[in-house]
Amino acid sequence: MSNKINHSMSLAKPDAVDISNKQKIALAIGIIGLLILTLALFNTNFPNKGLFLTLALGLISGGIIIYSREAYLTKLEGIKNDGVWFKSISSRGTWGWIVGVILTAFYIILYFFPKYLGLGTDGAENTGLISLFDPLSKLLSGRPASQWFVYGTLYTVAILAFGYKFILKYRHNRYQQLRTGSVMFFQLGFAFLIPEFMYVMNNDLPYYDLKSVWPLNYYIFDEWSVNGFLSNGNIGLALILFGIISIFVITPILTYKYGKRWYCSWVCGCGGLAETAGDSFRQLSSKKMSAWKLERWLIHTVLVFSVVMTVAMIYTYLGYDKNDFWLTRGVFISLVIGFLTLVFAGVMYFKRQELGKDAKYGAIGFFVVIALLLIMHFTGTTNQIFYIKSGALRSAYGLYIGSIFSGVIGTGFYPILGSRSWCRFGCPMAAILGFQQRLFSKFRITTNGGQCISCGNCSNSCEMGIDVRAYAQKGENIVRSSCVGCGICSAVCPRGVLKLENDGMEGRINPTEILLGNDVDLMDLVNKK
Amino acid sequence: MQEHIVIIGNGISGVTAARHIRKLSDKKITIVSAETEYFFSRTALMYIYMGHMKFEHTQPYENWFWEKNRINLKKGYVKTIDTNAKTLYFAEGDTLKYDKLIIATGSKPNKFGWPGQDLEGVMGMYHKQDLENLEKYAPNNKACKRAVIVGGGLIGIELAEMLNSRQIPVTFLVREDSFWNGVLPTGESEMINRHIKNHHIDLRLGNNLKEIVSDENGKVKSIIIQETGEEIACDVVGLTAGVTPNIDFIKDSEIETGRGVKVNRYLETNVSDVYAIGDCAEQHEGINGRRPIEAVWYTGRMMGETLAQTICENRIQYNPGHWFNSAKFLDIEYQTYGWVFSERGRPEYEKHFHWKHEDDTKCITIAYHKNTNTFLGINTFGIRMRHEIFDMWLTEKRDVDYIINHLPEANFDPEFYSHYEADILSAYNKQLQTV
Numbered sequence: 001m002s003n004k005i006n007h008s009m010s011l012a013k014p015d016a017v018d019i020s021n022k023q024k025i026a027l028a029i030g031i032i033g034l035l036i037l038t039l040a041l042f043n044t045n046f047p048n049k050g051l052f053l054t055l056a057l058g059l060i061s062g063g064i065i066i067y068s069r070e071a072y073l074t075k076l077e078g079i080k081n082d083g084v085w086f087k088s089i090s091s092r093g094t095w096g097w098i099v100g101v102i103l104t105a106f107y108i109i110l111y112f113f114p115k116y117l118g119l120g121t122d123g124a125e126n127t128g129l130i131s132l133f134d135p136l137s138k139l140l141s142g143r144p145a146s147q148w149f150v151y152g153t154l155y156t157v158a159i160l161a162f163g164y165k166f167i168l169k170y171r172h173n174r175y176q177q178l179r180t181g182s183v184m185f186f187q188l189g190f191a192f193l194i195p196e197f198m199y200v201m202n203n204d205l206p207y208y209d210l211k212s213v214w215p216l217n218y219y220i221f222d223e224w225s226v227n228g229f230l231s232n233g234n235i236g237l238a239l240i241l242f243g244i245i246s247i248f249v250i251t252p253i254l255t256y257k258y259g260k261r262w263y264c265s266w267v268c269g270c271g272g273l274a275e276t277a278g279d280s281f282r283q284l285s286s287k288k289m290s291a292w293k294l295e296r297w298l299i300h301t302v303l304v305f306s307v308v309m310t311v312a313m314i315y316t317y318l319g320y321d322k323n324d325f326w327l328t329r330g331v332f333i334s335l336v337i338g339f340l341t342l343v344f345a346g347v348m349y350f351k352r353q354e355l356g357k358d359a360k361y362g363a364i365g366f367f368v369v370i371a372l373l374l375i376m377h378f379t380g381t382t383n384q385i386f387y388i389k390s391g392a393l394r395s396a397y398g399l400y401i402g403s404i405f406s407g408v409i410g411t412g413f414y415p416i417l418g419s420r421s422w423c424r425f426g427c428p429m430a431a432i433l434g435f436q437q438r439l440f441s442k443f444r445i446t447t448n449g450g451q452c453i454s455c456g457n458c459s460n461s462c463e464m465g466i467d468v469r470a471y472a473q474k475g476e477n478i479v480r481s482s483c484v485g486c487g488i489c490s491a492v493c494p495r496g497v498l499k500l501e502n503d504g505m506e507g508r509i510n511p512t513e514i515l516l517g518n519d520v521d522l523m524d525l526v527n528k529k
Numbered sequence: 530m531q532e533h534i535v536i537i538g539n540g541i542s543g544v545t546a547a548r549h550i551r552k553l554s555d556k557k558i559t560i561v562s563a564e565t566e567y568f569f570s571r572t573a574l575m576y577i578y579m580g581h582m583k584f585e586h587t588q589p590y591e592n593w594f595w596e597k598n599r600i601n602l603k604k605g606y607v608k609t610i611d612t613n614a615k616t617l618y619f620a621e622g623d624t625l626k627y628d629k630l631i632i633a634t635g636s637k638p639n640k641f642g643w644p645g646q647d648l649e650g651v652m653g654m655y656h657k658q659d660l661e662n663l664e665k666y667a668p669n670n671k672a673c674k675r676a677v678i679v680g681g682g683l684i685g686i687e688l689a690e691m692l693n694s695r696q697i698p699v700t701f702l703v704r705e706d707s708f709w710n711g712v713l714p715t716g717e718s719e720m721i722n723r724h725i726k727n728h729h730i731d732l733r734l735g736n737n738l739k740e741i742v743s744d745e746n747g748k749v750k751s752i753i754i755q756e757t758g759e760e761i762a763c764d765v766v767g768l769t770a771g772v773t774p775n776i777d778f779i780k781d782s783e784i785e786t787g788r789g790v791k792v793n794r795y796l797e798t799n800v801s802d803v804y805a806i807g808d809c810a811e812q813h814e815g816i817n818g819r820r821p822i823e824a825v826w827y828t829g830r831m832m833g834e835t836l837a838q839t840i841c842e843n844r845i846q847y848n849p850g851h852w853f854n855s856a857k858f859l860d861i862e863y864q865t866y867g868w869v870f871s872e873r874g875r876p877e878y879e880k881h882f883h884w885k886h887e888d889d890t891k892c893i894t895i896a897y898h899k900n901t902n903t904f905l906g907i908n909t910f911g912i913r914m915r916h917e918i919f920d921m922w923l924t925e926k927r928d929v930d931y932i933i934n935h936l937p938e939a940n941f942d943p944e945f946y947s948h949y950e951a952d953i954l955s956a957y958n959k960q961l962q963t964v
Contacts (some may be wrong), residue, residue: 003952077860078859081581082579082581085580087717172944174943174944174947175944178945189961210836245816306537325937388642448916449915449917450827451827453572454541454570455570456589457573460582469589470589473589487943487944492581494857495855496862496941498865499941499944501944508950
């Protein structure tokens with residue numbers, strides 16, 4: 001009974017906490033904004049597109065802003081989770097499923113059938129929804145809109161408007177406010193505006209969101225992309241060098257100092273959307289042990305796939321020209337194998353004990369990758385690798401991982417799987433950062449002695465599905481590769497048990513059996529393994 | 530045959546004992562409970578009603594955990610214990626034999642013989658069944674136009690927060706003239722009074738319940754206040770005036786009881802092979818200034834950890850370290866380390882330094898010995914502190930100057946939060962000058 005089974009088929013739960021009249025008006029305003037977009041989608045030809053686009057985006061944002069102000073500013077500062085498991089939309093109820101289906105359908109159309117959004121092909125003019133966005137695109141970069149411009153605009157509006165909501169929700173928490181301000185800034189500036197301006201300055205440069213790092217940005221080392229950069233003189237060269245430095249230098253240093261949160265919950269666009277628009281769904285991630293096992297297999301498989309795919313791709317186009325360049329296929333493959341071996345040997349040498357059973361899986365993974373690369377090198381021809389057409393691997397990755405996993409499932413399934421299922425199960429960048437966070441980082445979530453009461457608020461609110469309580473109730477710090485450092489577990493803890501910290505490596509992982517508060521001799525006795 | 534350890538009660542004490550016995554041995558373990566099938570965190574019941582979590586989220590271990598660790602779970606209500614035959618008799622009619630018995634049955638809400646205290650719509654807030662009752666009588670503010678809470682302690686204020694989350698008007702009767710001032714010093718207690726009122730809760734200080742009035746169907750209709758005779762119409766009455774050990778079923782056995790099950794420092798009762806831990810255990814004398822009965826999550830867990838050692842052939846005393854506790858009053862978190870007494874029961878040598886932030890949601894009180902300046906304890910509201918650091922300072926018997934000057938080391942607030950240590954230090958120095 002107390003599990004709140006809803007016996008009524010009503011969409012709004014009859015006994016749920018009602019929303020106020022002002023919130024109903026705000027919802028209506030937002031829905032009118034969405035209606036304009038929907039009408040455009042069904043080819044309504046608005047007379048003044050600029051005006052109607054402004055109106056649509058303005059009404060959507062305004063609706064969200066008014067709704068949030070009414071929701072949070074009418075109450076005292078504090079944790080605002082009342083009713084999240086009662087509301088149909090945030091508890092996999094009818095509304096949750098409806099929104100999930102709509103989002104998923106949108107992503108499928110966006111990735112695979114952009115013509116239904118009105119994309120003009122072969123020089124034809126845009127129609128429908130995409131044409132509604134033409135004025136804004138022309139204003140920013142002088143060219144007509146594409147489906148990606150529409151998506152980017154809506155994405156940015158979502159992060160900004162729901163970011164505002166999130167900041168109000170956590171207005172007592174500076175960490176949350178700064179972090180959210182940061183993702184809003186990076187989305188608006190780095191993902192949305194700067195690439196448009198870069199296009200204005202030099203329209204031969206490939207689209208480059210500077211904060212999107214390989215392997216999340218899996219197309220940066222594509223042939224067209226690299227050629228695009230290299231044919232654009234110093235600025236292009238600088239950009240591609242920045243891309244390489246990002247993953248090999250900047251990322252390891254920042255992750256060492258601050259944990260992967262510097263990226264995943266302060267900078268990244270996928271993370272940004274999850275933390276803002278996806279915040280209402282964070283509690284839906286599965287905390288089961290079985291989900292954790294699946295996560296470890298899946299995310300590392302994607303990582304292996306993305307590494308092999310990228311290497312194969314670069315390898316393929318290195319073979320085209322007859323070696324007037326020092327980087328030949330042989331040199332390249334040796335460099336890659338050398339680098340991977342160095343990383344592997346380093347980890348095994350320094351962290352063998354910490355890895356325990358996982359060392360075996362790590363070793364298997366490493367040798368699989370090396371074997372694949374060698375097979376590729378010795379069986380590949382100019383047109384084929386792994387006996388399939390070169391390029392097929394890249395297409396498969398783009399389709400299954402880039403589009404279906406990260407977009408359709410990752411975002412479309414927000415109301416079903418929670419807000420970070422892509423980050424948790426799929427993102428190869430998160431896998432690399434997580435690997436480093438687990439082994440070589442100063443970051444941890446400190447557990448405050450014996451104060452935990454096992455209430456479960458922390459685990460419930462973890463979007464990455466970490467069973468935070470399992471550690472906290474043992475007095476153990478949380479050092480997990482998947483933790484994105486959003487800090488919500490710490491915020492919702494009613495007893496002040498959790499704190500995100502960067503501190504020395506010593507004592508970062510502290511398995512204990514007996515908690516602080518008991519007689520000291522007993523603690524020594526039981527903690528002896 | 531392996532020794533059979535039977536634990537009555539699947540709360541934090543019993544479950545901790547079971548887990549540690551399993552770590553240390555291969556003994557057969559059975560946990561008996563009439564309340565729920567699986568262990569859940571009682572302290573989280575409030576969040577289910579508030580919609581922050583579902584019941585399953587309050588269970589710290591997945592359901593496969595028990596079988597994997599060979600801990601048998603039996604749902605049943607123990608009616609009587611025969612300690613000679615080492616047998617439990619269940620209300621359902623079956624029996625269970627044990628080699629060693631651990632009583633960990635926790636508490637039940639106090640009822641002080643108020644007229645109408647057993648009417649429909651009157652409940653405590655302790656068991657899962659209480660929560661189900663509340664859901665039945667107070668599903669929303671249409672079915673429950675007003676609720677009255679009787680008793681101003683930690684559970685009372687939690688119940689007020691719960692009802693508040695569904696916009697149900699609450700009248701909160703508190704016997705004392707300021708909230709929880711038997712425990713909290715005046716400055717803190719008064720700050721919480723104001724915080725309660727800021728949440729639009731009708732706080733009635735110095736008010737006692739006279740009686741609960743029934744309607745024609747045996748359901749609560751209103752309550753009457755002793756002091757004023759005022760009648761307040763309501764649909765739900767929450768009785769939260771403290772808890773008592775839940776041991777009625779033991780009273781007829783040979784096990785010695787007082788208010789709780791009497792135990793020695795080894796948590797042994799007067800009957801061999803029978804032990805008691807957690808809320809229901811009563812020490813013959815309080816340990817190091819503690820109360821004989823401690824109905825606190827942490828002490829229950831510590832007793833479970835200790836008793837597991839004794840059961841597994843390493844007989845040791847229950848020897849809790851420095852006192853600590855925590856709670857949350859609506860939006861204000863509270864932690865305490867060491868001893869800070871309210872005006873009531875404060876030793877003559879205990880002096881306080883009190884600092885309160887101007888926003889009226891943060892304050893600290895540091896207790897110290899007036900002659901030696903030794904630090905005795907701290908209460909902190911709205912500022913998180915490190916357990917480890919204060920535990921160390923208490924062990925090292927630091928003086929109050931040291932504590933005030935080193936407070937930044939103990940801060941446990943999230944990153945980027947404002948810090949108040951400089952403010953606290955200057956307030957402290959100012960106070961010294963005026964003395």
